[in-house]
Amino acid sequence: MVSVQRVGATGGADAVFMIQLDQSFLHGLNDEELRAAIAHELGHVWISCHHPYLQTKALANEIAMKVVSRDSLKKVYEKLWLHLGTSGDLEQLLGKRVRAGQDFLARVSLY
Numbered sequence: 001m002v003s004v005q006r007v008g009a010t011g012g013a014d015a016v017f018m019i020q021l022d023q024s025f026l027h028g029l030n031d032e033e034l035r036a037a038i039a040h041e042l043g044h045v046w047i048s049c050h051h052p053y054l055q056t057k058a059l060a061n062e063i064a065m066k067v068v069s070r071d072s073l074k075k076v077y078e079k080l081w082l083h084l085g086t087s088g089d090l091e092q093l094l095g096k097r098v099r100a101g102q103d104f105l106a107r108v109s110l111y
Contacts, residue, residue: 001021001025033076043063061094077090
């Protein structure tokens with residue numbers, strides 16, 4: 001539905017990536033969800049450039065949650081699973097839900 005791949009053989013700072021979105025899935029996302037989906041894919045790009053052997057959806061989500069909310073990513077996964085006719089484990093992909101104040105403090109301490 002949404003994916004990212006390296007284009008060409010360049011690596012490091014010169015790496016080029018392409019994000020692809022399935023058109024029917026794309027039309028089902030609102031702006032908030034689209035930002036979350038792209039943030040997740042950009043998380044994969046960051047991992048690929050810095051720690052290419054650590055590629056996981058959970059790590060890409062952790063990186064994405066520096067700029068989008070957990071709830072936004074949750075909505076994307078719910079729509080993805082509905083679109084695919086499947087299900088998954090949100091806690092495994094997004095981590096345990098924390099209270100709003102804790103989430104804010106965790107994000108502030110990262111900077």
